[in-house]
Amino acid sequence: xxxxxxxxxxxxxxxxxxxxxxxxxxxxxxxxxxxxxxxxxxxxxxxxxxxxxxxxxxxxxxxxxxxxxxxxxxxxxxxxxxxxxxxxxxxxxxxxxxxxxxxxxxxxxxxxxxxxxxxxxxxxxxxxxxxxxxxxxxxxxxxxxxxxxxxxxxxxxxxxxxxxxxxxxxxxxxxxxxxxxxxxxxxxxxxxxxxxxxxxxxxxxxxxxxxxxxxxxxxxxxxxxxxxxxxxxxxxxxxxxxxxxxxxxxxxxxxxxxxxxxxxxxxxxxxxxxxxxxxxxxxxxxxxxxxxxxxxxxxxxxxxxxxxxxxxxxxxxxxxxxxxxxxxxxxxxxxxxxxxxxxxxxxxxxxxxxxxxxxxxxxxxxxxxxxxxxxxxxxxxxxxxxxxxxxxxxxxxxxxxxxxxxxxxxxxxxxxxxxx
Amino acid sequence: xxxxxxxxxxxxxxxxxxxxxxxxxxxxxxxxxxxxxxxxxxxxxxxxxxxxxxxxxxxxxxxxxxxxxxxxxxxxxxxxxxxxxxxxxxxxxxxxxxxxxxxxxxxxxxxxxxxxxxxxxxxxxxxxxxxxxxxxxxxxxxxxxxxxxxxxxxxxxxxxxxxxxx
Numbered sequence: 272x273x274x275x276x277x278x279x280x281x282x283x284x285x286x287x288x289x290x291x292x293x294x295x296x297x298x299x300x301x302x303x304x305x306x307x308x309x310x311x312x313x314x315x316x317x318x319x320x321x322x323x324x325x326x327x328x329x330x331x332x333x334x335x336x337x338x339x340x341x342x343x344x345x346x347x348x349x350x351x352x353x354x355x356x357x358x359x360x361x362x363x364x365x366x367x368x369x370x371x372x373x374x375x376x377x378x379x380x381x382x383x384x385x386x387x388x389x390x391x392x393x394x395x396x397x398x399x400x401x402x403x404x405x406x407x408x409x410x411x412x413x414x415x416x417x418x419x420x421x422x423x424x425x426x427x428x429x430x431x432x433x434x435x436x437x438x439x440x441x442x443x444x445x446x447x448x449x450x451x452x453x454x455x456x457x458x459x460x461x462x463x464x465x466x467x468x469x470x471x472x473x474x475x476x477x478x479x480x481x482x483x484x485x486x487x488x489x490x491x492x493x494x495x496x497x498x499x500x501x502x503x504x505x506x507x508x509x510x511x512x513x514x515x516x517x518x519x520x521x522x523x524x525x526x527x528x529x530x531x532x533x534x535x536x537x538x539x540x541x542x543x544x545x546x547x548x549x550x551x552x553x554x555x556x557x558x559x560x561x562x563x564x565x566x567x568x569x570x571x572x573x574x575x576x577x578x579x580x581x582x583x584x585x586x587x588x589x590x591x592x593x594x595x596x597x598x599x600x601x602x603x604x605x606x607x608x609x610x611x612x613x614x615x616x617x618x619x620x621x622x623x624x625x626x627x628x629x630x631x632x633x634x635x636x637x638x639x640x641x642x643x644x645x646x647x648x649x650x651x652x653x654x655x656x657x658x659x660x661x662x663x664x665x666x667x668x669x670x671x672x673x674x675x676x677x678x679x680x681x682x683x684x685x686x687x688x689x690x691x
Numbered sequence: 692x693x694x695x696x697x698x699x700x701x702x703x704x705x706x707x708x709x710x711x712x713x714x715x716x717x718x719x720x721x722x723x724x725x726x727x728x729x730x731x732x733x734x735x736x737x738x739x740x741x742x743x744x745x746x747x748x749x750x751x752x753x754x755x756x757x758x759x760x761x762x763x764x765x766x767x768x769x770x771x772x773x774x775x776x777x778x779x780x781x782x783x784x785x786x787x788x789x790x791x792x793x794x795x796x797x798x799x800x801x802x803x804x805x806x807x808x809x810x811x812x813x814x815x816x817x818x819x820x821x822x823x824x825x826x827x828x829x830x831x832x833x834x835x836x837x838x839x840x841x842x843x844x845x846x847x848x849x850x851x852x853x854x855x856x857x
Contacts, residue, residue: 296832296833308715309714309715309757312718316843320846320847320850323850338715344716347716397756409780410756410780410783411756411758411761411787412756412757412758413758413787413841413842413843414783414784414842416843417842417843417845417846420850421849421850425833459702459750460701460702460776463750489754489780492753492779636711636712636714636755637711638715642712655754655755657704657706658706658730659706659707659711659729659730660711662710662711662712664710664729
């Protein structure tokens, strides 16, 4: 009998089975359910049901207000207000009000996604927690509503793809460049319904790098994108005062069966840029050099961590943002913001001309802050460049690493960060 | 019945089906409808009618987990979306709302304007012009959700039966 993949093992354990096979349906009680500003719409679906049946468990939900913060209209303000009332009424402990950060960063910083756990969230980038060996995936609002009532949901056991990494990324090339390359190679549906496992030379990839990679799993369709738990992971949790005896990691068997196995030599990765309007339209930065950019956007749940800003500041210190462009700075959390304030990174970025936004989703979803005008072009560290994503269907979004965005902000045009 | 054909387009994403900028201000069917497919086909929202069909390419519904696209298509009465493939969260959301999705690359390729289309849901068959193709039906455990009329109805049935038994 062959071994099991990560996804098979974790779903088997959670379903109380010794073996599961791809395609099998299992019923699971997830460890946490993440919802954000959409909590308002979710509880709106089940307001009567909550009265009749009650909340399944007040420690299941993790609620983070992050998408449109501070509220931009009476409508979004009312939404936030209803979430706060719900939290109070049901005594929900894991609630994080505006300013704490982007939900995925907050879940990780608060230790609410642990190795060997299953976490679902009504946000497609919930797959980020694969960075710490957690099986995590996005669901819709209705499913989140049902989970609040029953605590239970179903999964189809996915087939898996194995990505083996070799060597290290070159200087000024980052995890973002690797994941844009991988998505462009296998396509936006290359991992649809599948679990993607990362193996091999991982020790040089920080947790921040791994979050960037896992976060973008959904951009190749993945159900989950996951890393094994190693010393880097343990060190991350030690910093959070979470002892390794308090989690129970799971990893694939050596003889697990994969649909597909791919190997990447990280030393061969070059800075990548994804062209509009699809994430899998990635090209080496050399193909799009000198393209004018109206807005440079540094941050988000993909690339809004301390390392990202430090790498950007290394390039921007003592320089100024080109007058033909603008630079937006969006830390992924208050913790990140605090750290970059204290170490001087933020000073460098702001003195260079960066505009600081509050920790939240900001311009990424086009609802407010940094909306683009028709004909404008943005170079962004976010995870999506869909048409209309930043509020205007006639604008263009290019995706790149923090290094490439910082370098491009200096010249007002797409620039190879290795040449700065 | 109108057939909305986008079969030559792969990766029709949730932003094209329902722009993200409206995600936190539109939740009801009436609020969603005017923006349905806004950045894909500006004629859709005003002309769509009950029992219409949509044809699309690969990875339909990729991107965000927002469910307005599914809620919107269900509430305007779309009979089914026939695509070469669907993105996972969209597929799941469709089950949860009772919206029928048919994964059949052959049917999408076989369609051309004017060809009649009929669907046999029970046996998992779609006929386009002269050709009939099978499509994968849902596993039994999941069919129950759709048959109940969607996940919330299914959940209420389950919780009611539990209340009765205690």
